[in-house]
Amino acid sequence: MKSENPLALRATPLIRGAGAFIVLAGAAFFMGDYHNDVYRKLLLWVTLALGYNFLFGVCGQVAFSHFAFYGIGAYSIVIFLFQLHLPFPLAAICGIALCIAFALAVAIPSTRLEGFYLALVTLALGQLFIVVLNEGGTVTGGTGGIANYRLPEIYGLRLRGPWYTAVIALLVVATYAVLVRLDRSWFGRACRAVRDNPEAAAAMGVDVARTKVIAFTLTSVLAGIGGMVYAFVDNTVNPPIFGIENAFLLLFMVIVGGAGRHAGAVIGAVLLFLLPFWLSPLVGHHHALVFGVLVVAAILLEPRGLIGIYDRVADRYKGSPSR
Amino acid sequence: MQDFFELAVGAAASGCVYGLIGLAYLLIIRPTGIINFAVGEWAMLAAFGGYVTLTKYEWPYPVGMAVVLGLMFVVGWATERVVVRRLVEGGAPLLAPILALLGMLVVFRESISVTFPPDPHPVPDAFGIGRLELGPIGGTYQSFFTIVTALGVFIGAWLFFERTVAGKAFEAVALNRRAAALMGIDLTRVTALSFGAGAVVAGLGGLLVAPNISAHYLMGVPLAIQGFTALVIGGVGRVAGPLLGGLLLALAEQLTVRYAPVPAGYAQGVPLVLLMVFLLLRPTGLLKAKV
Numbered sequence: 001m002k003s004e005n006p007l008a009l010r011a012t013p014l015i016r017g018a019g020a021f022i023v024l025a026g027a028a029f030f031m032g033d034y035h036n037d038v039y040r041k042l043l044l045w046v047t048l049a050l051g052y053n054f055l056f057g058v059c060g061q062v063a064f065s066h067f068a069f070y071g072i073g074a075y076s077i078v079i080f081l082f083q084l085h086l087p088f089p090l091a092a093i094c095g096i097a098l099c100i101a102f103a104l105a106v107a108i109p110s111t112r113l114e115g116f117y118l119a120l121v122t123l124a125l126g127q128l129f130i131v132v133l134n135e136g137g138t139v140t141g142g143t144g145g146i147a148n149y150r151l152p153e154i155y156g157l158r159l160r161g162p163w164y165t166a167v168i169a170l171l172v173v174a175t176y177a178v179l180v181r182l183d184r185s186w187f188g189r190a191c192r193a194v195r196d197n198p199e200a201a202a203a204m205g206v207d208v209a210r211t212k213v214i215a216f217t218l219t220s221v222l223a224g225i226g227g228m229v230y231a232f233v234d235n236t237v238n239p240p241i242f243g244i245e246n247a248f249l250l251l252f253m254v255i256v257g258g259a260g261r262h263a264g265a266v267i268g269a270v271l272l273f274l275l276p277f278w279l280s281p282l283v284g285h286h287h288a289l290v291f292g293v294l295v296v297a298a299i300l301l302e303p304r305g306l307i308g309i310y311d312r313v314a315d316r317y318k319g320s321p322s323r
Numbered sequence: 324m325q326d327f328f329e330l331a332v333g334a335a336a337s338g339c340v341y342g343l344i345g346l347a348y349l350l351i352i353r354p355t356g357i358i359n360f361a362v363g364e365w366a367m368l369a370a371f372g373g374y375v376t377l378t379k380y381e382w383p384y385p386v387g388m389a390v391v392l393g394l395m396f397v398v399g400w401a402t403e404r405v406v407v408r409r410l411v412e413g414g415a416p417l418l419a420p421i422l423a424l425l426g427m428l429v430v431f432r433e434s435i436s437v438t439f440p441p442d443p444h445p446v447p448d449a450f451g452i453g454r455l456e457l458g459p460i461g462g463t464y465q466s467f468f469t470i471v472t473a474l475g476v477f478i479g480a481w482l483f484f485e486r487t488v489a490g491k492a493f494e495a496v497a498l499n500r501r502a503a504a505l506m507g508i509d510l511t512r513v514t515a516l517s518f519g520a521g522a523v524v525a526g527l528g529g530l531l532v533a534p535n536i537s538a539h540y541l542m543g544v545p546l547a548i549q550g551f552t553a554l555v556i557g558g559v560g561r562v563a564g565p566l567l568g569g570l571l572l573a574l575a576e577q578l579t580v581r582y583a584p585v586p587a588g589y590a591q592g593v594p595l596v597l598l599m600v601f602l603l604l605r606p607t608g609l610l611k612a613k614v
Contacts, residue, residue, distance in 0.1 A: 062418065109603040116358055116421070120551070121602050127548065128595040135588040244544070248425065255422065286437050292429030299423040300409055 013177065021173045028165035036165055040233050042273050043168045044226055047175050049253045049269035050262060051222040054179050056251065057259035058188060059215040060195025064247040065106065065122035068129040069099055069220040071242030073227025075133070075140060078237055082149050083139070092228060099224035103217040111212040118216070126244050133239040145238025164232065171229050175222055180262060182218075191215055192260075252295045258305025267306050325459065330577050332462030332470075338566075338573030339473030343528035344550025345557065345565025346480060347521040352559055353497040354517050356417055357407065361424045363547025364431035365522045366529025369395050370538035371435055373530045374444040384449050391530060392523050399522025402427060403515045411514065428543070436540040443537030446530070469531045473566070476524060481562045493517065525550075545591075552594040555601045558608020567609060572597060 024043070028036055052066050076098050080091035102125075110121045133140045140146070151159060159167060182188050190211045193201035198208050231237055249272065257268020272294075276287040283290065302308050347362040369391050376387035406427055410420045450464040484490040495503040496513050504510050528546070536542060549572065550565070557568030572594055580590045601608070 062422075117602055117606065120358075120555075121599055123548070124595040124598040124602075128592050128599075131589065131592040131595065135586050248429065251422070252426070252429075286433055288429055289433035289437060292426050292433060295426035296406060296423050296430065299419055299426065300406065303415065303419065 013181075017173050017177050020176075021169055024169035024172060025162075025166035028162035028169070031162070033161075036162060037233075038277075040165050040168050042270065043165075043172050044230055044233070045250075045253070045273045046266055046269045047168075047172050047226045048223060048250055049257070049265040050172075050175050050179055051219040051226070052250050053254045053257075053259065053262065053265035054183070054191075055215055055219040056254055057261065057265070058183060058195065059191040059212065061212060061216060062116070062119040062251075063122040063216065064119060064126045064244060064251075065129075065220065066223045066250055067242045067244075067247045068122075068126045069103065069223040070227035070230065071129060071133070071237070071239075072099055072102060073224030074231040074237045074242070075146070075227075076224075077228040078146050078149060078231050079139065081152065082146075088152055088154050095228055096221055096224060099221045100217060103220035104213065107213040107216040111209050111216070118212075123244070126247055130239050130243050133242070141238075143239060145236060147236035147238075150235055151232040168229055168233075171226065175226075176262065178222075183262070187211070187214070249291065252291050254305075256294050256298050256305055258307030261305075261307045264305050264307035271306070326581075328460050329462065330581055331574070332460060332466050334573040334577040335570060336462070336466035336469040336573075337532070337576070338553075338570035339469050340528045340532040340546075340569070341549045341553040341572055342557075342566035342569030343473055343476060343524050343531070344546055345553035345569055346477065346562070347525035347528070348551060348554050349559055349562070349565055350480075350517050350521040350524060352554075354493055354500075354513050355407075355411070355420075355496075357420050357424070358551075359421075359424045359518075359521065360547050360551075361402070361428040361431060361543075362521060362525040362550060363543035363545070364428050365395060365398065365525040365543075366532070366546050367435065367538070367540065367543040368398060368431060369526030369529040370446055370533035370542065371439065371444065371540075372526070373446040373533050374538045377447050378445055384447070388449075388530060392526055395522045395526035396519040398526075400515055400519040402522070403518035407514070407518065408511065412511075428547075432540055432543055439540065441540065443539045446533035446538055448534045465531075465534050472527070472531060476527065477562060477566050480524075484562055548598070549594050552598040552601075555598055555606070555608060558610040560608065561610045564608055564610045 028039060031039060048066060048070065055061050055063060055066075073095055076095035077091050080086045080094050081088065084091075086094065106121055106125055107118070110118045133145075134143050136142065151164070183191075190201065190206045193204065193206055194208050194211050201211075202208050227242075230241075253268035253272045254265050255268070256272060257266065258264025272291060275290065279287045279290060298305055304311070344362055344366060347365070348359065351357055351359050351362075372391035372394060373387065376382045376390055377384060380387075382390070402424070406423050407420045410423060448463070448465040449468045453464050454461055455464055455467050482490075484494060492503070492508045493513055495506065495508055496510060500510060503513075528550070529542075532546070550569075553569035553572050554565045555568065556571055557564030557566065575597065576590055576593045579585070579593050580587055583589075
């Protein structure tokens, strides 16, 4: 770190995190209802992309179940709160426990096998989840989902409007902080080693299967927590949100932004979330075609994604590449 | 019993379609190791080809079918040429072409969704609508046509791998790419041909199933999953694997719809449950590869 700015030296992670939170949450208070809604969803996509990037980019595992866990979180909190009438903290804990149980049940058998198995098993899980939601009768509300509920008072507080947006901002910042710290810890290095060369990692004493299972479970739980927060954004949950289409979109966000880099995940999520708004006057509802072309182009031309392009430009302007 | 035979013929026909999609995966996986989820979209493209040539311009069935399958070969070959070859020759990890083909899945689907209105497009039966009764076994013309055609393709594929030099070249590449290249086998050509053939086989599956479900731009992903499940159940090791897997899968689906005491919607879950169970418990499939 350069010492041009004396403040930067003393900015501890906690202060920087608090600053980011204040900026992200504060912005919500200057927006109308419509923009608040769009902004909340943008923040949720960024949260999901950060988690997925840790799984796919850092740990090298391809999974299509991220939105299924998002959905498990969302549906479980609604069902626990309003059908089983559990108190809020207990409902949240039960939802997380459910995510952990599902994640372990999928990850433990499929990481024993080499290759592409996790992707296929999670693809089936993601699709199966939608089938269960659609056929779940009164428990899941079928194809129409569940609606007509609202966030209960928590300790006498009823969060609404921009204050609820602040909760989502807190979620983004906390997710980012957790993942960055994890990435820089021994566990993050173990994940990268497992991604790059599992045999070498095993030879260095990394328990490959356990590393994969922990990374999968952790990111799935993060997705589940995101889903719990999402449940009170629209105050309705229905099956199409949690389908395989959005799981593909999440993968595309991380690839286009730059897999393995937190900043890349954020850039990819913001770009692909906002792109439909800019494109709709030009191509109507066919923005997915642009996404597909972007992903293929990214893989063929710049496998490190947009952040890779940024790195190269930054290096050129600095004169000599750092390191 | 009548009821069961009726069901069995219908199941055999859908099973043959799943088997063809599974064979399309297999043709590409064997020499390259690439799992190509876009095969379902290839089937969808061929179904729309059937709609344009057979329904819109009313060409005779064999002509329309030949033109569509010819175009599918070009599509498969072009996919390999444009998307896959650079990555394979540039030494990218195996995941890169798999993800790029996932992107192509979206590109294929959305290209059709841009070109055609979003409602189902009818595709005609090969021999018109009618029933064939063979003793106790009865079914539609299209069911029998599907079964006979698919069996022909599988026998052809088996003969190709077992009896021809080109087939042996495919096998050699499947066993060991580097050694095969050192023996003078043109890897690029084998890869291009495998994609072309995969697209033709997947397209044939799409064309055969289209009269039942109509051409629709969202038909690809379910077919891709059913075909892949067929492949996983049967095993990648043998050509007959996807056919066996497809037949078992279709039978399980039909029996669930007809006899199981669950809502009919859960039948969609059958391939998914089978896929998970086989991947987790028996990832090599039912048929062992020959050594």
